[in-house]
Amino acid sequence: xxxxxxxxxxxxxxxxxxxxxxxxxxxxxxxxxxxxxxxxxxxxxxxxxxxxxxxxxxxxxxxxxxxxxxxxxxxxxxxxxxxxxxxxxxxxxxxxxxxxxxxxxxxxxxxxxxxxxxxxxxxxxxxxxxxxxxxxxxxxxxxxxxxxxxxxxxxxxxxxxxxxxxxxxxxxxxxxxxxxxx
Amino acid sequence: xxxxxxxxxxxxxxxxxxxxxxxxxxxxxxxxxxxxxxxxxxxxxxxxxxxxxxxxxxxxxxxxxxxxxxxxxxxxxxxxxxxxxxxxxxxxxxxxxxxxxxxxxxxxxxxxxxxxxxxxxxxxxxxxxxxxxxxxxxxxxxxxxxxxxxxxxxxxxxxxxxxxxxxxxxxxxxxxxxxxxxxxxxxxxxxxxxxxxxxxxxxxxxxxxxxxxxxxxxxxxxxxxxxxxxxxxxxxxxxxxxxxxxxxxxxxxxxxxxxxxxxxxxxxxxxxxxxxxxxxxxxxxxxxxxxxxxxxxxxxxxxxxxxxxxxxxxxxxxxxxxxxxxxxxxxxxxxxxxxxxxxxxxxxxxxxxxxxxxxxxxxxxxxxxxxxxxxxxxxxxxxxxxxxxxxxxxxxxxx
Numbered sequence: 001x002x003x004x005x006x007x008x009x010x011x012x013x014x015x016x017x018x019x020x021x022x023x024x025x026x027x028x029x030x031x032x033x034x035x036x037x038x039x040x041x042x043x044x045x046x047x048x049x050x051x052x053x054x055x056x057x058x059x060x061x062x063x064x065x066x067x068x069x070x071x072x073x074x075x076x077x078x079x080x081x082x083x084x085x086x087x088x089x090x091x092x093x094x095x096x097x098x099x100x101x102x103x104x105x106x107x108x109x110x111x112x113x114x115x116x117x118x119x120x121x122x123x124x125x126x127x128x129x130x131x132x133x134x135x136x137x138x139x140x141x142x143x144x145x146x147x148x149x150x151x152x153x154x155x156x157x158x159x160x161x162x163x164x165x166x167x168x169x170x171x172x173x174x175x176x177x178x179x180x181x182x
Numbered sequence: 183x184x185x186x187x188x189x190x191x192x193x194x195x196x197x198x199x200x201x202x203x204x205x206x207x208x209x210x211x212x213x214x215x216x217x218x219x220x221x222x223x224x225x226x227x228x229x230x231x232x233x234x235x236x237x238x239x240x241x242x243x244x245x246x247x248x249x250x251x252x253x254x255x256x257x258x259x260x261x262x263x264x265x266x267x268x269x270x271x272x273x274x275x276x277x278x279x280x281x282x283x284x285x286x287x288x289x290x291x292x293x294x295x296x297x298x299x300x301x302x303x304x305x306x307x308x309x310x311x312x313x314x315x316x317x318x319x320x321x322x323x324x325x326x327x328x329x330x331x332x333x334x335x336x337x338x339x340x341x342x343x344x345x346x347x348x349x350x351x352x353x354x355x356x357x358x359x360x361x362x363x364x365x366x367x368x369x370x371x372x373x374x375x376x377x378x379x380x381x382x383x384x385x386x387x388x389x390x391x392x393x394x395x396x397x398x399x400x401x402x403x404x405x406x407x408x409x410x411x412x413x414x415x416x417x418x419x420x421x422x423x424x425x426x427x428x429x430x431x432x433x434x435x436x437x438x439x440x441x442x443x444x445x446x447x448x449x450x451x452x453x454x455x456x457x458x459x460x461x462x463x464x465x466x467x468x469x470x471x472x473x474x475x476x477x478x479x480x481x482x483x484x485x486x487x488x489x490x491x492x493x494x495x496x497x498x499x500x501x502x503x504x505x506x507x508x509x510x511x512x513x514x515x516x517x518x519x520x521x522x523x524x525x526x527x528x529x530x531x532x533x534x535x536x537x538x539x540x541x542x543x544x545x546x547x548x549x550x551x552x553x554x555x556x557x558x559x560x561x562x563x564x565x566x567x568x569x570x571x572x573x574x575x576x577x578x579x580x581x
Contacts, residue, residue, distance in 0.1 A: 024516040032219040040224075 057156030067127035074119035274336035282329025345431030355529035387466030456506035
């Protein structure tokens with residue numbers, strides 16, 4: 001059923017607009033004295049919520065070992081194909097010899113990256129994170145927007161490790177070699 | 183006239199242009215700042231001058247207030263590329279911004295902005311104390327619309343054209359109400375208030391010593407103020423520009439310094455308009471109205487203070503003027519734009535009749551006042567061409 005909305009004719013005062021204009025002016029005047037909402041950006045930073053997907057970066061474990069083993073899963077899953085990994089061997093005699101591999105180079109093209117976070121989700125080594133930070137991404141050439149391995153580790157820093165997967169594996173192997181018990 | 187007089191006039195004119203243009207520049211800053219405050223923002227607070235901004239406390243404070251922003255804006259406008267689109271009518275396209283600014287600068291010639299005393303005789307501080315003062319202002323300031331109309335037409339595309347058309351229609355509608363709302367003021371200034379019988383703004387100001395006309399004639403003052411908003415194309419009457427419907431209105435095709443000229447012209451017109459309103463209705467440079475009760479000196483307490491008094495009177499005038507500029511800005515960031523037909527309605531159906539009614543009513547009141555009160559006054563003496571001194575009443579009887 002159609003509802004008839006009753007529209008009252010404007011009163012004389014309303015027709016002059018003046019009370020409404022005065023009302024509006026008071027509101028804007030009150031606004032002048034309210035606290036400002038502006039964030040003075042470079043000096044003040046906004047609070048970043050948990051789970052914010054910022055710039056993807058590689059992390060190291062607390063022992064300083066690079067966690068990426070260049071399995072290239074992230075490279076394959078990356079929808080815009082922003083990641084390119086050049087796998088490399090770990091040098092003999094290094095203290096990380098027991099780890100499978102390490103990337104020789106790891107490139108993330110920030111002009112392609114869509115911040116979807118699939119690389120972080122797929123990584124079996126928990127080596128890549130979209131840090132909860134938006135480091136200002138500035139540059140004048142395309143090359144500047146390609147983050148290489150050293151830049152990625154610099155951005156990523158160190159994260160606590162819950163598993164120490166490779167150390168455990170090494171221990172188990174050593175115990176087995178020493179005729180371990182089962 | 184001595185050559186030194188001419189030189190002095192040129193220097194004074196130059197100074198006045200400097201002051202008005204600086205004020206126009208800083209009104210732009212005020213506009214941005216006040217807009218920001220009303221919207222809960224901070225406004226321009228980053229522009230710094232290398233040397234001056236490193237002064238310990240003052241420097242950062244000035245930067246925060248955005249004092250250097252107009253400078254940066256001006257330099258930006260100057261150094262931007264100044265393209266002339268291929269489809270415009272070049273001569274008029276270049277001419278229009280100048281036409282828009284020039285009237286504002288010309289009208290200030292007859293604007294008195296203070297008072298000085300020679301042997302106890304009050305004289306206005308003004309570039310040219312012309313008898314037809316207010317008529318001159320009305321005539322010249324409405325020429326400003328030609329800048330907009332020509333600009334809109336010369337740009338040779340549809341949105342600027344609409345802007346120009348709207349501007350001319352708006353100007354015609356509101357010029358009428360504006361002119362008529364001034365008539366009661368002039369009747370009053372030259373009637374009961376004992377004026378000299380001319381149209382100088384100085385005369386209007388001195389006639390307001392007892393009561394500022396905004397109290398005695400609030401309705402004409404209101405009509406004048408509304409017309410002023412329309413004439414300066416300010417919100418809520420900025421239909422010629424209306425960026426939401428007409429892109430940028432008449433200045434859509436303009437860029438860099440030519441746009442800057444339009445921009446400054448708008449503010450210069452605002453300043454002149456506020457100055458005229460202050461002079462006509464707000465007692466000009468007088469400090470307080472006496473209301474017939476207070477002693478006379480409250481209007482001009484600086485009468486005997488020499489040049490300090492003159493400076494103070496100018497400052498009081500500028501203070502009142504600034505209040506109006508802030509009011510203009512305040513209204514702009516409060517009200518939405520009137521629709522075009524509403525503008526026409528308001529102008530023709532309300533403001534013009536109200537102004538006419540005001541003329542009629544105040545004419546009656548002033549005539550009555552003259553009959554009741556003024557007859558007792560000593561009749562004025564008139565020197566006739568043959569040197570004979572005749573009092574006006576005799577004059578009336580003989581002729």
